[in-house]
Amino acid sequence: MLSNRNARAKASKSLSPSAALSSSLQRREAFTTILTAFAHYGFPEGEVFKWSPAKDHWMRDNLVGDWRTQFFSAVLEAAHQHGARAVVAMVEPNWGRAVAKTPPMDAMTLALERYDNFLAASDCSGVVMAAESGSAQDEDRLLAECLTTLKLGTDFVSFRRIATNVVTMPFKHSRLLHVADVVASASTALAAGNTEFSQPLVQHIKPMLLVNGAGCVGGVGMKMHPDYCFGNLYHWLRGDLVDAEFGKRTPLPQKGHPYESGPDVFQ
DSSP: OEEEEEEOOOSSSOOOOEEEEEOOOSOTHHHHHHHHHHHHTTOOTTOOOOSSOOTTSHHHHHSOHHHHHHHHHHHHHHHHHTTOOEEEEEEOTTSOOSSSSSHHHHHHHHHHHHHHHHHHHHTOOBOOEEEOOSOHHHHHHHHHHHHHHHHHOOSSOOOOSBOSSOEEEOGGGOHHHHHHHHHHHHHHHHHTTOHHHHGGGHHHHGGGBOOOTTSOOBTTTEEEESHHHHTTHHHHHHOOSEEOGGGOOEESSOTTSTTSSOTTOOO
16 A cells, blocks of 8 residues: 555645545556556666656656646556555645644555455455655655554554554655546645646546445545535545545435535535
């Protein structure tokens, strides 16, 4: 399982930060398929790819517009075809916490809960790998918080399937962390209303998102907190017809809740 915990949307809907987690690919062939895409689009060996490349990244100036969208589509399709599954968790930092004290840890915990549930349903165990971020002190703090969370559990999940504490790896050294970055960032951008570049990737991301028994993504493969404010977006952005979290079967969009009439109208 891979985590990118730093994707941030800059838009009118300020869902941020977000965390995306993808289960390990089932077959090594996925790497070959992704490398083929790299060769086709002219990536130099060892170059990073991500949703928002830095100034010194090759793709910032050499892979733009439709060409970049096609590249992301090819990589996401390769991940999907070779067994990747994904969870995206987002929190609104100004509207209270769901389970943790800080927005980044809140998003991480929400994603960990859903990953552990997925592992339990699959009768297997897994390891969480996250991208390194911030100072050494920041990373130590996050890993300590993750360890405490996994030991104590939450009000909703007693973690039994995540084999060890979260481990970190430099982002530049993992192509699968790059994929997680694109899944997290594109999903957050879409939820925040930045659709120009994220909308074309929906068809490649949605099949990877976990679903519940009702076939719904909301609360399972995608979690947006607080639910009262963002629950209707599961309908407009992911096609859910009901809110089936916690065993409910409430039709969507819910009347009287934000985004009742569409994804761009809060009231």
